Amino acid sequence: MSLIDDYFKDVPEYYDSMCMDGYTPEQIRYALHKKMNRQQAEQEELADSVDSVKIKSEVKIKR
Secondary structure, eight states: OOHHHHHTTTOOOOOTTTGGGTOOHHHHHHHHHHHHHHHHHHHHHHHHHSOOOOOOOOOOOOO
16 A cells, blocks of 8 residues: 555545535545546456457368
């Protein structure tokens, strides 16, 4: 855990009305960054879990 993570440890993940709930712009930016990192990790996990497609082709030359 870095110092910035420790500083913002009480900030929840980003939601639309954070600015109305009294969070500072730095806290909102950190929360959005945390949400984007989580979404990226989920997308990469889904991409890794997709079954691979194997293609077998054969070429014959007639003379």
